[in-house]
Amino acid sequence: MGIPMSVDVRDDGPTTPDLVDRAFAVLRAADRRFSRYDPASEVSRYARDEVRPADLSDDLREVLAVAGKAWEDSGGAFSVRRPDGTLDTDGVVKGWAAQRAADVLWAGGLQRFCLNAGGDVVVRGEPEPGRGWHVGIRDPNDPQLFLAVLELRGGAVATSGTYERGAHVWDGRTGEPATGLVSASVVASDLATADVLATSVLALGDEGVDWAGRHGATAVIAVGADGRIRADRAGAALLGTTR
């Protein structure tokens, strides 16, 4: 098992390989710090109460803050505490780390790139003059089909779904697996936000589609267990309506 991370950079410049190197290093560092499978990782030690709050790294502090805010915003539906009480920051870390990686590219002067971290996407600029990045939203029922195609010149798209890992997202309010939606895609200005919102929408179910729009989502496209599509403000990003 693994998470594919890819970067497509359209800027022309000698610094690109070095910047991408550094961006991937950010992801690897996050991988080490937040691995639940490495007993020596900071998050594992924190989960065992071996790290005092005062000694937390800035990174872990930030991730926990993002998680805490999402917990509050979602009325407890989004939680980094699994129903059995164990700490699981995965719902925050992937998008947060990938956004940081993208920030490295941006800070280094790249202006036209697309970073895809296991299906979560950050884009900047235009791949070709005159058009934005075309981001397909995978159909939860068929990996070879797309639910929608978005055109973006900046921002992030995250998708959370039950179709790859089963009902792994739980509703923190009840402790039960979230089953109302099979997938939720969220567009937001940054991937840390989009990723947490996508997971929250899945946890909240139907009500989450509108909820996300009030908490930083610029568009939401979800598919219910009944196969129907729920969309909120998707018009602005949908390809064909931005022109």
Added chain:
Amino acid sequence: MSARPWRGTLLFVGAAAAMTAAGMAKFAPVMQDTTAPATAGTTSNGSVDGTTDHGTTNNGSTASGSDPASTDNGSSTTSDTVTIVGSVERNRYGSVQVSVTFVGSQITDVQTLQVPDRERESVRINENAAPALAQEVLAAQSSHIDTVSGATYTSESYAASVQSAIDQHG
């Protein structure tokens, strides 16, 4: 256009969850001429299949090799699959928008993506749209897809079939 795009893929390999241990990087820097689409195909093979292209290291090949069949089938099939989202069509009942998926020139799927203008309410939409509308959209639009968002925490088959197709298409 004289841009020289760069593409690379990092494959995290570990246990079954996000950001797991032992990430292995494999890079495929490419000096790509946009008039030579074959280059993109080579790149995506290197980044996705973990084969020998580019002389990169891929210790994760055992993991990514667990699902190779869908990989290869996926990339050839998906490279012909295009979903086009049409412009908003208005009628007396409101606005209608569809997306159409093609494999080659064959319509394989039609979805309705109705979006209420300037309203923030979610809508529930039937999956199937009128084929005539879809044809209209087809005539008006053409599109290709640069990347895919999906729930792919652990999916090698996704990475292989879809992302490689996207890269080749790119």
